[in-house]
Amino acid sequence: MRYVSAYLLARLGGNENPKEVDIKKILSSVGIDSDDALVKKVVSELSGKNIEELIAAGREKLASVPSGGAVVATTASTTAAAPDSKAAEPAKAKEEEKKEESDEDDGDMGFGLFD
Template sequence: MKEIAAYLLAVLGGNPAPSAQDLNHILASVKGKDLTELIAVGREKFATIPSTGAAGAGGGDPAAASPAAVEANKEEKVEEDDDEDMCFSLFD
């Protein structure tokens, strides 16, 4: 089972055809380490990754959003408002 997990990690990491040596390297990197410590280190690494989500989409810094993402978000909101202004219903 751990070999399958290592294979999947390698593929997710960008290696489309991991070798046995690649899998052994992944498994050796975590051998003998405490799971909770590994998770804590992983969380710290994720905390340093900048968020690229649109403002208001959950946890992103609105000031860090790209102008294109902000504009796309505005356009999306306008389209939603247009749909709500229609004065008919399928059941009228």
Template sequence: MEYVYAALLLNAAEKEINEENVAAILSAAGIDADDARVKALIASLEDVDIEEAIATAAVAAPAAGAAAPAAAEAAEEEAEEEEEEEEAEEEAAAAGLGALFG
């Protein structure tokens, strides 16, 4: 997953996604980059529009959830509680990432 994350980070920074840049990000994160995996990643992303892939994935997830039948009230309340807990965990994780990147 680190290799994909490196590519996403490069995409977000509007930098070229190439072997050198992916390897540099992995190295900065303290990960020994496997040249074969880096080359495979670059080859697999060659004809991929990452922004389009992200948008497609973001649209597909809610559509799948909308097709599911309605759950009982107890299940809904439990899901809301879990969602609140997840949001709290995500906020804590985001705060930690903020400290990393200033």
């Protein structure tokens, strides 16, 4: 990702066709060592291509990727909707154990006010 970012920075800076040296220079300016093979691959893959079109194509591909947020929300609402279910019982037990432990932990911790 750092190599692509350095390539894009070079393009934003006005360099229409960044070379390997340009990417290495950008990365070294912020203290990042570069791998010659990866720099060469990024330059060869992006050389002569329209960056805006590549970004637009990438966004379209990412739009089709499902995210896990909906699954988590469904699971949480199912558990909340059925509090008497067997799935909710272990959670209640764990909560009670945590409460009991926290009560014990609130002791004097070896320091007494009037000792």
